[in-house]
Amino acid sequence: MATLPDLDPGTLPPETAALRARVRGFLADEPFTPRCDCWLTGADPAFSRRLGEQGWLGMTLPARYGGHGRSPLERFVVIEELLAAGAPVGAHWISDRQVGPSILANGTEEQRQEFLPAIARGECFFAIGMSEPDSGSDLASVRTRAERVPGGWRLHGTKVWTSGAHLAHAILVLARSASAGDDRHAGLSQFIVPLPAEGVTVRPILAMTGGHHFNEVVFDGAFVPDAMVLGQIGDGWRQVTAELAYERSGPERLLSTFLLIRLLAERADEAGARNAVGGLLARLWALRQASLGVAGALAQGRTPDLPAALVKDLGTRFEREVVETVRRHTAVEPDPGSADPLARALAEAVAQTPGFTLRGGTNEILRGIVARGLGVR
Amino acid sequence: MSELLEETAHQIMAAPDPWPALEDAGLTLVGVPEEAGGSGGTLEDAAVLLRAAGYHGAPVPLAETGWLAGRLLAAAGLPVPSGPLTVAHGPSGGPLRRVPWGRAARCVVLADGSVAILDPAQVTEGANLAGEPRDDLVFDAAEAVAPCPVTPAELRRWGALARAVQLTGAMRRALELAVAYAGEREQFGRPIGRFQAVQHLLAEMAGEVVVADVAVRAAVRTPDDPVAVASAKANASRAAGEVAAIAHQVHGAIGVTAEHPLHRTTLRLWSWREEYGDEHAWAAELGALDGDPWELLTGTR
Numbered sequence: 077m078a079t080l081p082d083l084d085p086g087t088l089p090p091e092t093a094a095l096r097a098r099v100r101g102f103l104a105d106e107p108f109t110p111r112c113d114c115w116l117t118g119a120d121p122a123f124s125r126r127l128g129e130q131g132w133l134g135m136t137l138p139a140r141y142g143g144h145g146r147s148p149l150e151r152f153v154v155i156e157e158l159l160a161a162g163a164p165v166g167a168h169w170i171s172d173r174q175v176g177p178s179i180l181a182n183g184t185e186e187q188r189q190e191f192l193p194a195i196a197r198g199e200c201f202f203a204i205g206m207s208e209p210d211s212g213s214d215l216a217s218v219r220t221r222a223e224r225v226p227g228g229w230r231l232h233g234t235k236v237w238t239s240g241a242h243l244a245h246a247i248l249v250l251a252r253s254a255s256a257g258d259d260r261h262a263g264l265s266q267f268i269v270p271l272p273a274e275g276v277t278v279r280p281i282l283a284m285t286g287g288h289h290f291n292e293v294v295f296d297g298a299f300v301p302d303a304m305v306l307g308q309i310g311d312g313w314r315q316v317t318a319e320l321a322y323e324r325s326g327p328e329r330l331l332s333t334f335l336l337i338r339l340l341a342e343r344a345d346e347a348g349a350r351n352a353v354g355g356l357l358a359r360l361w362a363l364r365q366a367s368l369g370v371a372g373a374l375a376q377g378r379t380p381d382l383p384a385a386l387v388k389d390l391g392t393r394f395e396r397e398v399v400e401t402v403r404r405h406t407a408v409e410p411d412p413g414s415a416d417p418l419a420r421a422l423a424e425a426v427a428q429t430p431g432f433t434l435r436g437g438t439n440e441i442l443r444g445i446v447a448r449g450l451g452v453r
Numbered sequence: 454m455s456e457l458l459e460e461t462a463h464q465i466m467a468a469p470d471p472w473p474a475l476e477d478a479g480l481t482l483v484g485v486p487e488e489a490g491g492s493g494g495t496l497e498d499a500a501v502l503l504r505a506a507g508y509h510g511a512p513v514p515l516a517e518t519g520w521l522a523g524r525l526l527a528a529a530g531l532p533v534p535s536g537p538l539t540v541a542h543g544p545s546g547g548p549l550r551r552v553p554w555g556r557a558a559r560c561v562v563l564a565d566g567s568v569a570i571l572d573p574a575q576v577t578e579g580a581n582l583a584g585e586p587r588d589d590l591v592f593d594a595a596e597a598v599a600p601c602p603v604t605p606a607e608l609r610r611w612g613a614l615a616r617a618v619q620l621t622g623a624m625r626r627a628l629e630l631a632v633a634y635a636g637e638r639e640q641f642g643r644p645i646g647r648f649q650a651v652q653h654l655l656a657e658m659a660g661e662v663v664v665a666d667v668a669v670r671a672a673v674r675t676p677d678d679p680v681a682v683a684s685a686k687a688n689a690s691r692a693a694g695e696v697a698a699i700a701h702q703v704h705g706a707i708g709v710t711a712e713h714p715l716h717r718t719t720l721r722l723w724s725w726r727e728e729y730g731d732e733h734a735w736a737a738e739l740g741a742l743d744g745d746p747w748e749l750l751t752g753t754r
């Protein structure tokens with residue numbers, strides 16, 4: 077029987093305390109309005125540039141590419157502070173979290189020089205074109221096609237739920253460059269398309285409460301020169317899945333509703349509400365240790381895919397538990413237009429909650445990954 | 454080192470009565486300083502042993518002897534006697550309620566800022582749900598008394614962390630039993646583990662086990678941090694209920710019988726999640742702390 081590997085706790089190095097204090101000092105002087113799910117819905121390009129000036133974007137990238145040579149655990153401290161504060165980090169989130177590391181790992185020298193310094197300055201935001209109208213959980217079924225032409229490729233197809241494509245300076249597209257054959261994971265490739273581009277149309281997909289975070293991105297023969305292929309043609313599946321542990325286990329899978337805990341604590345004036353805050357803190361403390369453990373394993377060069385999937389499953393369900401706990405202990409109705417921060421945050425959280433357990437791999441897909449790891453699938 | 458210790462621990466704990474082998478190997482007082490008569494080693498070493506004891510449901514007062522009584526005596530500067538020990542907090546004469554293994558161990562009593570090693574004059578036997586001795590004790594006189602810097606609240610945290618470690622061992626055992634059973638038991642012509650509904654139960658269980666485990670390991674590294682210990686025990690106690698429920702659901706009716714070994718694990722999960730405070734008690738302690746929740750969580754209060 078396959079068994080679960082133990083996950084060692086991740087220990088933050090002592091020098092991160094000063095870094096954390098600096099981030100808190102910076103945030104105290106920033107005039108943003110805190111919001112739930114800020115890493116999807118709180119886009120502010122100017123704020124992102126100010127973070128870049130502080131050296132808090134592209135932190136783990138090497139200095140020769142404009143990065144800061146910091147450890148993943150130092151980055152963990154910065155991003156958890158930003159998330160807990162509800163800061164507007166949405167514009168750069170994807171470029172900082174996964175596109176930068178992916179270009180570093182798979183890109184050409186020219187691609188690294190072109191994109192990484194700009195990512196670290198907060199001047200180059202990426203979107204990632206993965207899901208399609210007929211390809212959600214079954215990502216390998218993507219039908220966006222890369223057609224070989226002299227000097228490069230032409231892309232044909234439609235991507236959906238593309239977060240931030242309307243703000244992005246480029247999109248990283250997963251497309252089929254060869255028919256699948258026996259191995260459906262073969263024949264996939266990644267392409268970098270600077271935006272706007274001829275043959276690319278970006279249209280909003282409005283969220284149920286009217287917010288514009290998602291887009292449909294249509295590729296109608298857009299040309300990608302060979303120099304903008306990321307990594308190896310045909311190696312797209314491996315390149316995409318290699319990032320998953322980074323994408324799935326970060327503190328953004330626990331903290332999307334943290335603002336509500338803080339607001340509940342501020343007005344918890346009877347024992348029931350205080351106990352409820354304590355219960356949420358206990359759970360979050362444990363989940364944060366797990367997230368830190370995965371970050372520590374990544375920092376040591378391991379790829380803890382299975383624990384990462386577990387953290388996302390439990391973490392995102394915790395984010396929903398926070399909403400329900402706040403509802404139980406306050407008489408506040410969710411109201412996006414309210415002057416009461418709790419009513420506003422509750423409105424943000426309630427409407428965003430369905431997305432928590434969908435994005436980055438649905439929790440059902442994640443449990444399938446875990447079941448395979450346990451040897452029952 | 455800790456892998457070797459873990460291997461040894463599992464070999465010993467799997468026996469019906471591991472106590473003599475533990476004493477022979479000098480493993481009953483790991484985590485207690487050598488100068489106090491302990492075996493030395495870190496609290497993390499002691500946790501390796503305790504987790505293995507929890508995994509096997511070993512009928513030994515290991516948490517009580519070293520982790521609790523041994524460290525308490527060491528803190529008070531008293532030599533640690535040989536043999537099984539237990540601890541209690543309360544009035545020096547007693548009665549002391551539900552003392553773990555009270556009938557089978559000398560008792561280190563913390564009362565009014567001092568500790569004493571006592572042999573009970575009167576024992577009223579009791580047990581927890583798993584049948585582990587939880588006895589009421591009455592005492593005549595103290596054998597050794599010394600002032601003790603450890604407060605009752607600290608001793609309760611020590612106990613909570615010990616039970617949390619035992620819970621993580623038992624939860625891992627429950628997961629392994631459930632995964633194995635799902636691979637063996639066939640219905641509708643295939644192992645039940647082939648059904649996605651069962652797979653998702655097992656995955657959920659695995660999540661609880663891994664998160665509880667890493668949190669408790671982290672707390673063992675910072676045992677003096679009240680937020681860490683409270684969170685670790687609250688989460689382990691909460692997870693224990695989920696894990697026990699899923700383990701039984703996967704096992705079906707055979708799991709609730711005396712003949713099947715699952716109950717050795719789940720009865721302990723249900724007992725230990727209550728002892729030294731359940732998830733609600735520790736949540737209340739966390740909720741009563743002053744300060745910003747984020748500063749509490751990150752230890753920057």
